Amino acid sequence: MAExxxxxxxxxxxxxxxxHTLTAAILVRLPLSGQKKHHLLVAMSEGFTNAFLHGNQQxxxxxxxxxxxxxxxxxxxxxxxxxxxxxxxxxxxLIKPVHGSEESGRGLGLIREMTDEVSITHEPEQGNIxxxxxxxxxxxxxxxxxxxxxxxxxxxxxPR
Amino acid sequence: xxxxxxxxxxxxxLQLRGRMDLNSxxxxxxxxxxxxxxxxxxxxxxxxxxxxxxxxxxxxxxxILKDVRMVKGRMVLCNLAQYVQxxxxxxxxxxxxxxxxxxxxxxxxxxxxxxxxx
Numbered sequence: 001m002a003e004x005x006x007x008x009x010x011x012x013x014x015x016x017x018x019x020h021t022l023t024a025a026i027l028v029r030l031p032l033s034g035q036k037k038h039h040l041l042v043a044m045s046e047g048f049t050n051a052f053l054h055g056n057q058q059x060x061x062x063x064x065x066x067x068x069x070x071x072x073x074x075x076x077x078x079x080x081x082x083x084x085x086x087x088x089x090x091x092x093x094l095i096k097p098v099h100g101s102e103e104s105g106r107g108l109g110l111i112r113e114m115t116d117e118v119s120i121t122h123e124p125e126q127g128n129i130x131x132x133x134x135x136x137x138x139x140x141x142x143x144x145x146x147x148x149x150x151x152x153x154x155x156x157x158x159p160r
Numbered sequence: 161x162x163x164x165x166x167x168x169x170x171x172x173x174l175q176l177r178g179r180m181d182l183n184s185x186x187x188x189x190x191x192x193x194x195x196x197x198x199x200x201x202x203x204x205x206x207x208x209x210x211x212x213x214x215x216x217x218x219x220x221x222x223x224i225l226k227d228v229r230m231v232k233g234r235m236v237l238c239n240l241a242q243y244v245q246x247x248x249x250x251x252x253x254x255x256x257x258x259x260x261x262x263x264x265x266x267x268x269x270x271x272x273x274x275x276x277x278x
Contacts, residue, residue, distance in 0.1 A: 106215035
């Protein structure tokens with residue numbers, strides 16, 4: 001049975017570092033390589049930023065709900081905003097080619113590269129739901145494997 | 161984000177420390193804007209103290225690079241941690257930015273450009 005941690009966070013940039021720290025504290029005890037933990041931290045940062053910036057349109061009082069589901073072979077992270085505008089649920093349609101000189105538009109592409117499975121759905125009256133899943137034993141698709149200290153840096157001090 | 165600056169020769173070296181995300185964007189842009197307005201358009205950004213970068217941080221760097229090139233300046237990056245370098249590679253920005261393994265090599269590249277210009 002999956003262990004589930006669910007938390008509702010105000011949709012505001014000031015909570016970015018807090019979400020990062022929380023995610024790091026949850027991931028540190030999981031049997032993931034340092035590189036995969038770092039990938040999930042980046043993916044979570046992208047998901048949370050998209051949620052309050054684009055989903056919630058930075059509306060004051062709107063929140064973002066984070067859910068971590070830890071299973072025997074994987075961790076699934078869900079980021080749900082309160083955005084009422086329906087979006088295309090085909091992630092390939094949402095990820096557009098980004099040219100070097102463009103300042104934005106790289107977030108979803110990074111999420112796709114840094115997690116094993118990703119999906120986006122829109123629930124009427126609920127908002128957009130980004131689901132990211134990473135398997136403990138699946139090889140990273142990109143980059144070369146890093147050791148835990150290199151990739152996880154300052155977060156290794158969290159209790160295991 | 162902590163930014164420490166020192167002027168050396170024909171360039172300004174910036175030592176960055178902390179997270180590079182949406183929250184550090186305006187601080188970094190303002191800092192560079194000040195240097196550019198003073199005519200200091202050759203910049204080395206040492207990222208050895210940057211422990212996290214996401215797409216917002218990358219977007220900030222792209223914006224700064226455009227500003228620097230607009231005034232015919234040059235900006236190079238150096239000392240990227242392995243996990244920061246990986247983000248640049250996945251997004252293909254490693255082809256857009258000049259990236260050097262060390263601060264010494266980044267500094268030498270400016271010396272070379274003076275020699276070449278002469």
